[in-house]
Structure formats: C-alpha cells, structure tokens
Amino acid sequence: MASSDMKGFFRQKKKLGISKPKSSKRSPKPKHSASCGSHLVQPPALVSHGFFDLQDEYDDKEEVLRQFDMNMAYGPCLGMSRLDRWERANALGLHPPKEVENLLRAGKVNSECLWDGRV
Amino acid sequence: MAAAAAPVEVDSGNGVLQRKQSIYKSMDESFEIQKEMYRGQQYSQIYFARLHLMRTLLYSLLPTWKPHLPICTVLGLEEGKECIIVGTLYKHMKLKPSILDEYSKERSASPLVKPHNFVHSDDYLVLEDESGRVKLRGSLLLPSVYVTGIVVALHGKETGAGDFVVEDILEAGLPHQIELPLNSGEDKYVVFISGLSVGSSSANPLHFQLFVDHITGHLGDEKEQGIAAQIVQVVVAGNSVEFPRGLLNGQNLGSKDQSRLSEPIKELDILLTQIAAGIALDIMPGTSDPANFSLPQQPLHKCLFPGSAAYNTFRSCTNPHSFELDNVRFLGTSGQNIDDLAKYSDAKSKLEFMERTLRWRHLAPTAPNTLGCYPFTDRDPFFIEKCPHVYFVGNQEKYESSLIKGSDGQVVRLICIPRFAETGTAVVLNLRNLECHALSFGTQFSS
Numbered sequence: 344m345a346s347s348d349m350k351g352f353f354r355q356k357k358k359l360g361i362s363k364p365k366s367s368k369r370s371p372k373p374k375h376s377a378s379c380g381s382h383l384v385q386p387p388a389l390v391s392h393g394f395f396d397l398q399d400e401y402d403d404k405e406e407v408l409r410q411f412d413m414n415m416a417y418g419p420c421l422g423m424s425r426l427d428r429w430e431r432a433n434a435l436g437l438h439p440p441k442e443v444e445n446l447l448r449a450g451k452v453n454s455e456c457l458w459d460g461r462v
Numbered sequence: 463m464a465a466a467a468a469p470v471e472v473d474s475g476n477g478v479l480q481r482k483q484s485i486y487k488s489m490d491e492s493f494e495i496q497k498e499m500y501r502g503q504q505y506s507q508i509y510f511a512r513l514h515l516m517r518t519l520l521y522s523l524l525p526t527w528k529p530h531l532p533i534c535t536v537l538g539l540e541e542g543k544e545c546i547i548v549g550t551l552y553k554h555m556k557l558k559p560s561i562l563d564e565y566s567k568e569r570s571a572s573p574l575v576k577p578h579n580f581v582h583s584d585d586y587l588v589l590e591d592e593s594g595r596v597k598l599r600g601s602l603l604l605p606s607v608y609v610t611g612i613v614v615a616l617h618g619k620e621t622g623a624g625d626f627v628v629e630d631i632l633e634a635g636l637p638h639q640i641e642l643p644l645n646s647g648e649d650k651y652v653v654f655i656s657g658l659s660v661g662s663s664s665a666n667p668l669h670f671q672l673f674v675d676h677i678t679g680h681l682g683d684e685k686e687q688g689i690a691a692q693i694v695q696v697v698v699a700g701n702s703v704e705f706p707r708g709l710l711n712g713q714n715l716g717s718k719d720q721s722r723l724s725e726p727i728k729e730l731d732i733l734l735t736q737i738a739a740g741i742a743l744d745i746m747p748g749t750s751d752p753a754n755f756s757l758p759q760q761p762l763h764k765c766l767f768p769g770s771a772a773y774n775t776f777r778s779c780t781n782p783h784s785f786e787l788d789n790v791r792f793l794g795t796s797g798q799n800i801d802d803l804a805k806y807s808d809a810k811s812k813l814e815f816m817e818r819t820l821r822w823r824h825l826a827p828t829a830p831n832t833l834g835c836y837p838f839t840d841r842d843p844f845f846i847e848k849c850p851h852v853y854f855v856g857n858q859e860k861y862e863s864s865l866i867k868g869s870d871g872q873v874v875r876l877i878c879i880p881r882f883a884e885t886g887t888a889v890v891l892n893l894r895n896l897e898c899h900a901l902s903f904g905t906q907f908s909s
Contacts, residue, residue, distance in 0.1 A: 418507065418510035423839050427840070
C-alpha cells in the first residue's frame, strides 16, 4: 500500500501490526519557543492523514531543537552540527537558549539539524 | 635543527658591519586552519558570520551617525518611512560570467569569459539581510564603486515601487590603530618583492641575483653595504614560481619531465637560501605557487625549501599575511583580493581599491562570491580587526604608494608591489617614518 505522506520517500521501516492513525495527537505547542517566526515544522498537509511522518526520535526534546534550527536569528542551520551552531550563536552574543545547550550536551538527541541528509 | 642566521659580516677595516635586528611577531593565526572541518556547509554560513559581526559594529556606530532615525530590517520596511537598514550588498552584474552560460543553448561563437572588467552601466545594487532583499536606488550609491559582500548601513526610504532610495551611507570605516611614535629611533628597512616567477621565460635570473647580492651586502662599497645592513626583513609576496604548465596535461610524467617540473622551485630555494642566510625572510603563497587555491592560502610547505627552511630566519606564511615588526603592524596579500575588485568595480588606481577595503574594514569582500575562499562557519578571517600601519598588495603592474589618514588619526602606508619578473623593481620601506621608495634592477646597457 502506497503511503501518501513523506514517509514513503525516507526511511522504510517495517511496521509491526496495522498502523492506526493517531488522530487525537496535535502538534504540542512548545513552552519555550525559541523561534520568533513560524513554529510549524510539520506543515498541515502532512498531518492530514492524522499521523506524522518521522515518528522515531521525534519527541518534545526534538521539537525544541527543531525550533532552534528554524530560528533565523542564529543563522543558517544546514552544514553545521547543532552544538556548533549553538556555540557560534553564543560566541556572537546572541544569547541562544540554555535549554538547547543542555539538551545537546546531555546526548541522546540528534546532533545534526533537521535538514541533515534530507536536502 | 635550525641554523641561526649569521649577521652580515664585512671586514670594513674598522670592524665587522652588523645587520640590524627587529622584533618580529606573527599575527597569522586567524588565517591558518584551526579546527575547521568540512561538513558539507555552503557559503551561507560565512555570510551570516560576516553580516552579524559587521552589523553589530555598525549598530554601535549609528548613535554617532544618525541617532534620531529608527533601524529596520528589510522585511520591516514601510513605504515612505525614513529609516536605516543594515545588510550585505549584492551587485547584480550583467556581464558577470555565470557557469550556467556554458550550458546555454544559444552559445555564440565568441568565448565566454573574456573581458577583464565586468562593470556595466546597467549594474544595480541590492541590500540583503536575513529577512529579505531590496533593490537600491539613488544617485549616491554608485554601483561601479561597490561590490558584492560589503556590509553597510543605509539611510533612506522605501518607494512605491518597492525599491529603497538611498540618501546616505555608513561604512564601517578604518578600525582602531595603536598609535606609533613616528620618526623615532634609527632607520630600519623592510624590503618587499613579489612576482619573482622563477621558472618563467620572462623572468631574468640576473635581476633576482642582483637583488639578492644587493640586500645581502655583496654589492657596492662600504656605504652601500651600510645601507644594506639596515634591512631587517624581506617579504616575498606571492607568485615566486611559475611551473611549466604545458607538462600538466593529464598524462603521466616521465622522470625527465618530473625533474623539469620541479626545477623552478629548486632554483627558488637556492636563491632564497642566500637571503635567509643573512636576513629574516617571509614568503607568502600566490596564485601560481604550489599552495591551495582558496583564500586564506596556507603556508608553502617547508619540504619545498630544503635549503632555506633550515634557517630560523625563514618563515613560510599564509596569504593574507599579518605581522608586527617593532610594533609596526603589517597586513598584506599576494594580490588576489585587489585583482578581484578590479574585475568587478572601477577605481582610479589600485591604491584606491586598497583604501576602499580598509574603509569597508574587510580584506576581501568579494570572497566567496567571485574569489575562492574556504566556507568558514563561525568566523570571517578577512574582517580587519586592528588597523595596520602598513598595508601591502603584491603582484601589481607598477610600484605605487600613498599614505591615507583615518577619521580617528589612523595613518596607513599603502604599497602596491610590482611584479619583479616584469619590472625588476622591489619596494623598500623605512620603519622609522613609513616612507617608501622603489628599488630597481636593470641589466640593459646603453650602447
């Protein structure tokens, strides 16, 4: 069965059992929004079938980090690791959120930006 | 084990003539490769670093310039509202060669890249920041003067057509300079030479040998030798060798061709050894030297100079090169930055281009647009932090020099070093008073 969402283009992961659309899950509004622009990392068209693509490793922490990636104030995100970009922002006096630094240094999060390997 | 340089010893009857010495301090750290790792980044990173660095600087200058005007981002412009915007200039040039032209179906018979200067009267400037870009109008901002990559502050307002009419412009200006007590102490000379092109058919080896003999004190009488003993530093500013490129056609080289290929660098090493044996010598890479292509060029490897690198007076340096000699600050390049400006803008002389780069506070604004450079992510090493006392550029058509003054009392000696293989001319600078003159060698004898 051809899935009509982005999942078809990327990681092919075998689903155990029948996948049910999780219709009640909405994009959690991040409490500490690090961006001043759009906070849509998941455009509406992709959620039309009721579930997100890239389910794996996508949790609250990743959401915070993606907001950090998308924030224009810290410059382009592609081509740099997230920690390098945070350190650059810090060195330039832009006061990037401490929370992002803590998440990145603690590990267990994706060290590269959301576009890494996709563009 | 490095051999220490011997002072010039000449038995002048009264005693031995000693060469003067100066305290040298290298400032090349920012031009050397530090912890950079290529992770597939594009040039957006270096542009962001440059914009942020210079915008912070310009913001600090705005209160003294036009304190009453509001500052806007490009996207925040409102029609008719007078304000200040800060961003990177982009110059749209009709004649600028584009790689896509090579794939164009309507290829004309004429070759694609020919003109040496791509300026056209239809060129226009655009200002860009993170939020957007806006086309610039107004008679104040002459497109022929500016190039892509400069960060400026503009005072003006948006028109109905969506353009920004410029009423005034603020450049970063000359950076702060540590004042020197000029005209103090003794005469000490620095000799600049560039474009030796050893190995090329146009280079006359006799001229270079004459030069070497003169500065090492092997020529002339005591008076001449006394003058030569006051030379404390030699700077070779790029293009020291010219390899026989005809050999590099993709074929494997036989042993005979291989030795032909390395002849120029061996010849150069022999001559440089004669200099390094007696004087401090800095050598910078240029376009034709065996170094990397993109700026900042890394120092030529010591294995190329088995003879001269044995001396502790021999220093292989980056391009651009920055150093201090007795607290006099030097900054210079082998010419690529100024040559690129000459292709994409107009000026009365090369000295004018040099002055512009100082006033824009950026050594190579056209990098990475039309001048190859490494895609730095967190810094822009071409940003000029401290104002030099001497700013030199190598491989130019002729010797030119001027003294420019900044608004805060900065004084800078600008030097265009001519190509030695073509002109037989080197440049001598007096550290005491920053005065400069040419040193020419000729072998024509009038019949």
